[in-house]
Amino acid sequence: NAGVMQNPRHLVRRRGQEARLRCSPMKGHSHVYWYRQLPEEGLKFMVYLQKENIIDESGMPKERFSAEFPKEGPSILRIQQVVRGDSAAYFCASSVAVPTYNEQFFGPGTRLTVL
């Protein structure tokens, strides 16, 4: 049973380009979360999605960032017109049901570097 998968593991972009980060949840999990870890800082919640729905995006920057979790395929975190401050590790997690009482399993992360 494969765990949460993220790709790419490392992504380098120049300022102004777009970054697309993918997350495939564990089999049977329909709840996905994205977190960001800035250098030398703790993890911060970004967005919580269920299939085809955004449940909570209170941690997502209002501009340039978007997330989706389509009926088929992985969840995508998209960052448009990247800036140096977007350089961070982005982690995805998934759970089998609502997060209130269900464990979240984390992927290996995507390390984004913006030149």
Added chain:
Amino acid sequence: KNEVEQSPQNLTAQEGEFITINCSYSVGISALHWLQQHPGGGIVSLFMLSSGKKKHGRLIATINIQEKHSSLHITASHPRDSAVYICAAMNYGGSQGNLIFGKGTKLSVKP
């Protein structure tokens, strides 16, 4: 003041020592998570607990809901336990998906 506070920030131990990492939180929670982040960066979920105590191998996690405090203990520590340990609170009544993270405790176990 952060809603989730961990102590100590850094911890160095000799192999074999008993280790305790503390986590205090100020929000109402439905559950508290302990996570381990290795130098390579990957995150592993160690425990999720909402009351009492859980044990897995040499790791023990406890939580006191009334005191809003949790501890992670490592018995017979080993160099391979060297990692950053993070506690995270699932905020009850707040945003549905919002885990609030502590800043982590960096543990180094010397042989």
